[in-house]
Amino acid sequence: MNTTPQPDPRDRPARLTVGVVGAGRVGPALAASLQLAGHRPVAVSAVSETSRRRAAQLLPDVPVMPPAEVLKRADLVLLTVPDDALPGLVTGLADTGSVRPGQLLVHTSGRYGARVLDPALRAGALPLALHPAMTFTGTPVDVQRLAGCSFGVTAPEELRLAAEALVIEMGGEPEWIAEENRPLYHAALALGANHLVTLVAQSMELLSAAGVTAPDRMLGPLLGAALDNALRSGDAALTGPVARGDAGTVAAHVTELRRHAPQTVAGYLAMARATADRALAHGLLKPELAEDLLGVLADGTDGTEGDAR
Secondary structure (H helix, E strand, C coil): CCCCCCCHHHHCCCCEEEEEEEECCCCCHHHHHHHHCCEEEEEEEEEEECHHHHHHHHHHCCCCCCCHHHCCCCCCCCEEHHHHHHHHHHHHHHHCCCCCCCCCEHHHHHHHCCCCHHHHHHCEEEEECCCECCCCCCCHHHHHHHCCCEEEEEHHCCCCCCCHHHHCCCCEEEEEECHHHHHHHHHHHHHHHHHHHHHHHHHHHHHHCCCCCCCHHHHHHHHHHHHHHHHHHHHHHCCHHHCCCHHHHHHHHHHHHHHHCCHHHHHHHHHHHHHHHHHCCCCCCCCCHHHHHHHHHHHHHHCCHHHHC
16 A cells, blocks of 8 residues: 655645635635646635635635636636526626636526627637536535536636646536537536426426325435436337326326316326427337327316416
């Protein structure tokens, strides 16, 4: 066994000073990950008490200061604010002279590519869009989850290698996304991840209403297997009454949902129709069974819209 003492990352010469504008769930975790790679966080902006606590937990001893001061101290600045706030923030920083030539400016929005940073580019900054395809908790576990996490990377071609190197240093896997494809890329992730949480939460509520004492324990193995099968086999993994064409079972589902959880009916019908379309297109749902099934789904809309609102 190698007993040679390993150097502490904090003892290595820092290659870049790092600042964070917006101490939400993402920014402090990325800065902490960059610190493990030998960079040095030097400043963070945080407004709410929650964000201040988060910054203190993930970036201890890093001072909290206004965004302009963060940019003044850092070679690499992470702009980790909500999507809708990003364009105004970039314009404001550029207009007030806060951006320095040669400064790496990195945003983590999935929606935007590098062009949203054009005002900073004109001020001499180096623009990078690095979006981690991961949900964040705002706790130290996020730093560990970055290992193997894919990042959607968009940058000017001359900065592509620098962008990919930063992702790799954080333990991630860079995936190049063309500027014009960023909204589609982000919509795909939202469809798969954000809507999944809604579906799972609804399923747990319905199981509880049905008398299941541990819905999370019941769903865990089922959802794990379904996710694994879907990632491996795509539409070939479709199962259940819709894919089988069991119109009577689907009709019973709709009746029960109307009675016990009318707010879920619209979502159930929409997902069932989408599932039926995909099952038909891939030959899983027999055409002779599809007619009755689609009839049930169409009838399910009648009188349902008012209940679902």
